[in-house]
Amino acid sequence: MNVLILNPYHTGSHAHWAEGLQQHLSQIDGITAELWTLPGRNWKWRMHGAGGEFAHRTAASKAMPDIIITTDMLDVASFKGLLTAPWRPIPVVQYFHENQLSFPWSPGDTEKARGLNHTYEFINIQSCTAADWIWFNSSYHKKIFIEEATSFMKRMPDYKDGYSIQAITKKSSVLPVGINTPEFTNLKRPLSTPPTILWNHRWAYDKGPEKFFESLNKLGHGGHEFQLIMCGRKYEVVPTVFQTILDQFSNRILHYGYATTREKYIQLLHASDFIIHDPLQEYFGVSVAEAMSFGVIPLLNADQAYPSWVPEGFLYRDSGEMLSKWDHWKSRFSEGRELANATASDFFWPNIAQSAYRELCQHFEITP
Numbered sequence: 001m002n003v004l005i006l007n008p009y010h011t012g013s014h015a016h017w018a019e020g021l022q023q024h025l026s027q028i029d030g031i032t033a034e035l036w037t038l039p040g041r042n043w044k045w046r047m048h049g050a051g052g053e054f055a056h057r058t059a060a061s062k063a064m065p066d067i068i069i070t071t072d073m074l075d076v077a078s079f080k081g082l083l084t085a086p087w088r089p090i091p092v093v094q095y096f097h098e099n100q101l102s103f104p105w106s107p108g109d110t111e112k113a114r115g116l117n118h119t120y121e122f123i124n125i126q127s128c129t130a131a132d133w134i135w136f137n138s139s140y141h142k143k144i145f146i147e148e149a150t151s152f153m154k155r156m157p158d159y160k161d162g163y164s165i166q167a168i169t170k171k172s173s174v175l176p177v178g179i180n181t182p183e184f185t186n187l188k189r190p191l192s193t194p195p196t197i198l199w200n201h202r203w204a205y206d207k208g209p210e211k212f213f214e215s216l217n218k219l220g221h222g223g224h225e226f227q228l229i230m231c232g233r234k235y236e237v238v239p240t241v242f243q244t245i246l247d248q249f250s251n252r253i254l255h256y257g258y259a260t261t262r263e264k265y266i267q268l269l270h271a272s273d274f275i276i277h278d279p280l281q282e283y284f285g286v287s288v289a290e291a292m293s294f295g296v297i298p299l300l301n302a303d304q305a306y307p308s309w310v311p312e313g314f315l316y317r318d319s320g321e322m323l324s325k326w327d328h329w330k331s332r333f334s335e336g337r338e339l340a341n342a343t344a345s346d347f348f349w350p351n352i353a354q355s356a357y358r359e360l361c362q363h364f365e366i367t368p
Contacts, residue, residue: 001366003033004065008050008073011040012202012233013177013286014097020178021069024353031357034065043073044111047100047123051079058087065090067360072096075123077130091132091364095175096141097283099124101148104206104280118152125149128168133363135175135356140305141283142172173359176309178352179290179344182266187295187337191273194225195330196254198272198296200265200287201279203234209241211278211301216249218319224326229255229268232287269294273333276322279304293344295337297329311343 003025007018018035025033036057038050051074068090070076076092100120111117128134128149136142150165197216201207219226228249230242234257246256259265275291278301282288285305288298299322300306302315316322329336345351360366 001031001067001360002063002065003031003360004068005033005035006050006054006068006070006074007035007037008046008054008071009040009043010037014040014071014073016286017071017095017097017177020180020349021353021356024178024349025356027350028353028357034063044120046073047075047120048078051075051077052082055079055082055084055087059084066366067091067093067364069093069095072099072124072127074127076127080130092130093133093135093360094127094131095135095137096145097137097177098281099141099145099148099283101125101152102144102281121148121152125152125163125165125168128172129163132171133359134168134172135359136172137175137177137284138305138308139174140308142174146172171363175356175359176347176352177284177286177289178349179286179293179347181345181348181350182293185270185294185341187341188334189270189295189337191330191333192227192271194227195273196227196229196271198268198275198291199228199230199232200268200275200291201232201277203232203238203242205239206280208277208279209239209245212276213241213245215276215278215319215322216245218323219326222323224323226252226274228253229272231255231257231259231265231268233258266294269296272296274299274326274329277301282306289344289347292340293348295341297333297336297340299325299329309343309346311339313339 005018005022007014010018022033022035025031036054038046038053064087070092072094076094080088100117101124136145146165146169153160153163153165199212230253246253255268259268269291272291273296275288275296276299277288282304288300292298298310298314300310300315302317306315316325
């Protein structure tokens with residue numbers, strides 16, 4: 001089986017997924033996987049123009065794959081329409097990291113204010129219609145996409161049979177994101193004094209930094225001591241609450257800023273005890289799963305994707321329950337580290353790559 005992976009927005013979790021899938025599919029006997037990418041910038045133009053660029057590249061390619069796998073940042077309909085005749089029969093699998101129908105657009109986005117966000121919502125629906133199979137990164141994501149797509153199409157005036165949400169549902173399944181298997185982690189390490197809380201997500205509004213700040217204040221007002229590690233990738237626009245956290249908790253911060261090397265990032269994970277997260281959107285939670293693989297104990301709002309894969313003992317529904325579970329896992333931190341690691345192990349890349357291989361064989365009648 002020759003697989004071609006197309007990643008129109010090659011940065012962050014999208015790059016992590018594409019590179020991991022290529023590497024680990026290639027380690028399965030009988031599979032070769034090639035990766036074509038575009039830089040991770042200008043996301044709106046990627047959704048419009050990536051199909052043309054990749055179709056242009058296929059015309060110059062001497063080798064043809066058996067299957068193409070791409071992401072939600074590619075308009076599969078335009079891509080297929082621009083392919084040369086020999087490439088058109090090749091099945092395309094589309095992987096949804098997020099979607100534009102339920103993603104919380106920034107209120108300051110000028111296209112949101114003008115209603116142009118609906119263009120990108122429809123691109124997702126049109127792309128799903130053209131794809132031969134669809135993978136969502138969690139059951140929650142699949143459910144919310146189908147609900148939002150159904151609602152979107154109901155608002156359209158007529159001639160909608162060509163965009164059947166029922167047909168999209170029938171060709172959809174769930175394939176979680178893979179995470180790297182830790183080369184080493186000490187699950188017996190003691191709890192820091194005081195415990196260290198990790199932020200390892202994008203420094204963006206949709207990751208809920210304001211709610212994270214509220215959780216820190218709840219802990220502080222409740223007399224709970226803690227330290228902070230603030231890492232994760234920054235972009236041009238950083239919510240002001242991060243400066244507020246720096247100002248208010250400067251004497252508690254052990255690290256502040258992006259970890260520029262993998263080695264440094266792993267050091268920070270090993271130095272962390274808890275990860276508290278209540279995002280505005282989370283379709284899976286790669287950064288949380290990665291932290292858990294190193295024995296970092298999660299305290300997560302029982303919302304978004306988390307109830308679909310995180311044990312109940314790590315979930316909270318209000319600040320009182322969050323504080324209660326903080327106390328619980330502080331006194332049982334060894335058990336918490338073990339459970340966190342065991343939960344994350346389901347998503348180690350070798351397991352996910354084998355699941356992807358089985359899915360491809362099943363849906364495209366390929367003999368393993």
